[in-house]
Amino acid sequence: MPSSSPLAPSASFPPVIPRRVAVIGAGAGGLAAARELRREGHRVVVFERGGSVGGTWVYTSAVESDPLGLDPARKVVHSSLYDSLRTNLPRESMGFLDYPFVSRHRRGDGGGGGGEGDPRRFPGRREVLRYLEDFARDFDLYRLVRFWTEVGQVEREDDGRWAVRSRRVSGGDGGEESEVYDAVVICNGHFTEPRVAEIPGVDAWPGKQMHSHNYRVPEPFIDQVVVIIGSSASAHDISRDISSFAKEVHIASRSASDGTPTKLPGYGNVWLHSMVESAHEDGHVVFQDGSSVHVDVIMHCTGYRYHFPFLETNGIVNVDDNRVGPLYKHIFPPELAPCLSFIGIPWKVIPFPMFELQSKWVAGVLSGRIALPTQEEMMEDVKAFYLQMEVAGWPKRYTHNFSGLQFEYNDWLAHECGYPPMEGWRKQMYAATTANKIALPESYRDEWNDDHLVAEADRDFQKFL
Numbered sequence: 264m265p266s267s268s269p270l271a272p273s274a275s276f277p278p279v280i281p282r283r284v285a286v287i288g289a290g291a292g293g294l295a296a297a298r299e300l301r302r303e304g305h306r307v308v309v310f311e312r313g314g315s316v317g318g319t320w321v322y323t324s325a326v327e328s329d330p331l332g333l334d335p336a337r338k339v340v341h342s343s344l345y346d347s348l349r350t351n352l353p354r355e356s357m358g359f360l361d362y363p364f365v366s367r368h369r370r371g372d373g374g375g376g377g378g379e380g381d382p383r384r385f386p387g388r389r390e391v392l393r394y395l396e397d398f399a400r401d402f403d404l405y406r407l408v409r410f411w412t413e414v415g416q417v418e419r420e421d422d423g424r425w426a427v428r429s430r431r432v433s434g435g436d437g438g439e440e441s442e443v444y445d446a447v448v449i450c451n452g453h454f455t456e457p458r459v460a461e462i463p464g465v466d467a468w469p470g471k472q473m474h475s476h477n478y479r480v481p482e483p484f485i486d487q488v489v490v491i492i493g494s495s496a497s498a499h500d501i502s503r504d505i506s507s508f509a510k511e512v513h514i515a516s517r518s519a520s521d522g523t524p525t526k527l528p529g530y531g532n533v534w535l536h537s538m539v540e541s542a543h544e545d546g547h548v549v550f551q552d553g554s555s556v557h558v559d560v561i562m563h564c565t566g567y568r569y570h571f572p573f574l575e576t577n578g579i580v581n582v583d584d585n586r587v588g589p590l591y592k593h594i595f596p597p598e599l600a601p602c603l604s605f606i607g608i609p610w611k612v613i614p615f616p617m618f619e620l621q622s623k624w625v626a627g628v629l630s631g632r633i634a635l636p637t638q639e640e641m642m643e644d645v646k647a648f649y650l651q652m653e654v655a656g657w658p659k660r661y662t663h664n665f666s667g668l669q670f671e672y673n674d675w676l677a678h679e680c681g682y683p684p685m686e687g688w689r690k691q692m693y694a695a696t697t698a699n700k701i702a703l704p705e706s707y708r709d710e711w712n713d714d715h716l717v718a719e720a721d722r723d724f725q726k727f728l
């Protein structure tokens with residue numbers, strides 16, 4: 264089946280109402296937003312508290328003073344990447360729709376350095392950062408970004424515009440600046456504020472607790488007994504990473520059966536358990552499967568919380584049990600639309616292409632080219648969605664979990680923006696990778712059987728290269 268091209272390489276539209284727009288964050292979401300807003304004719308300023316583009320993909324060996332990442336007074340480290348990280352999506356499907364994530368060589372790198380890079384299909388973290396840097400360079404986005412500038416407050420003025428208060432966090436006098444924008448697009452990411460598991464007795468337990476947010480390299484775990492809580496991609500990767508240094512690794516997850524612990528095939532020192540039941544003063548951790556181990560470190564790989572410390576909406580937008588709401592289509596708060604929007608809220612998605620479609624929609628709505636329903640209609644839509652979740656027995660914290668929903672959502676966005684649905688090969692590749700991860704959890708990044716989809720993607724990419 265031939266796949267359709269969702270976008271012309273340099274789609275641009277005549278602006279209807281150009282707005283002055285503040286984008287918060289220069290990660291993949293902020294870069295996508297900046298590009299689409301500018302394509303639509305808006306005037307864009309991107310605020311970035313770090314010194315480079317790429318957000319999460321800017322690896323640092325630095326960790327926070329509180330290894331659990333809970334102390335509100337700690338100096339926040341943004342990125343949660345570990346040194347050995349390779350993508351968990353194949354590069355063909357992961358990239359933006361009109362800017363294929365192929366090797367730099369194939370993209371016709373203009374000489375930005377970096378040699379051949381990492382040609383693997385599931386490349387390491389550096390390759391992703393290089394891709395985002397190239398994206399920013401090729402679409403001339405750097406000059407839109409104010410680096411080392413943290414947004415401290417975003418508040419609506421009486422006239423409906425938005426006051427953005429920011430301060431230089433490096434290289435300046437640290438002074439604050441306040442400016443007024445027609446609209447604000449929030450792209451601050453949601454993998455920085457840890458969520459941790461509640462463990463009865465843990466306060467008296469003498470070992471060390473940390474969150475995967477502060478995990479970088481396995482060497483410090485030499486000869487340690489480590490419990491990893493969670494079943495996310497990070498829990499999977501970190502347990503394998505650590506196993507070559509640690510004495511023992513015990514993975515505790517809700518999805519494991521309640522029977523006796525089993526050894527992970529292929530590993531001499533990794534066990535799979537059901538959840539942790541309690542921790543004790545003598546150093547032992549007890550699992551629901553009845554087993555008990557003397558443990559040095561508990562690592563929470565238990566995900567993150569949405570956090571918008573700068574946003575002041577007088578209670579209109581709230582985060583409740585990890586539900587950011589109310590948000591129409593996970594983007595616009597009905598009462599504040601279209602001048603406040605969020606890019607990148609859904610999870611269990613292919614992030615970059617979704618950011619791109621969300622950004623196109625926001626840009627088109629802001630210029631008046633695309634119409635939104637009325638405030639009441641948007642609110643009804645949100646309520647209907649919440650009700651649907653409740654009936655299906657989904658917990659509130661899964662409001663933005665898009666497992667099984669992402670392509671319908673992306674196609675809806677594309678349709679609103681006047682684009683064809685997302686390519687068939689990308690959808691099939693996501694399904695194939697998901698199945699392959701289950702079949703080959705240890706080697707899915709190096710063995711696969713969807714080469715026909717890679718070939719189809721490659722044919723599609725020709726028009727953008």
Ligand code: FAD
Nearest residue numbers: 288290291292311312318319350351413414451452454607
């Ligand atoms: P971020 O990348 O987090 O960017 C947010 C930016 O906002 C940051 O630069 C931050 O400095 C800035 N910022 C925050 N607050 C402020 C403020 N107040 N003022 C100014 N600037 C601010 N995705 C994939 O596609 N493939 C993968 O394989 C993959 N693996 C992942 C592995 C891990 C461990 C993690 C944590 C995530 C992974 N992701 C992966 C998801 C990844 O988060 C997204 O790909 C994407 O990078 C998120 O982009 P973002 O712009 O939403 O947020």
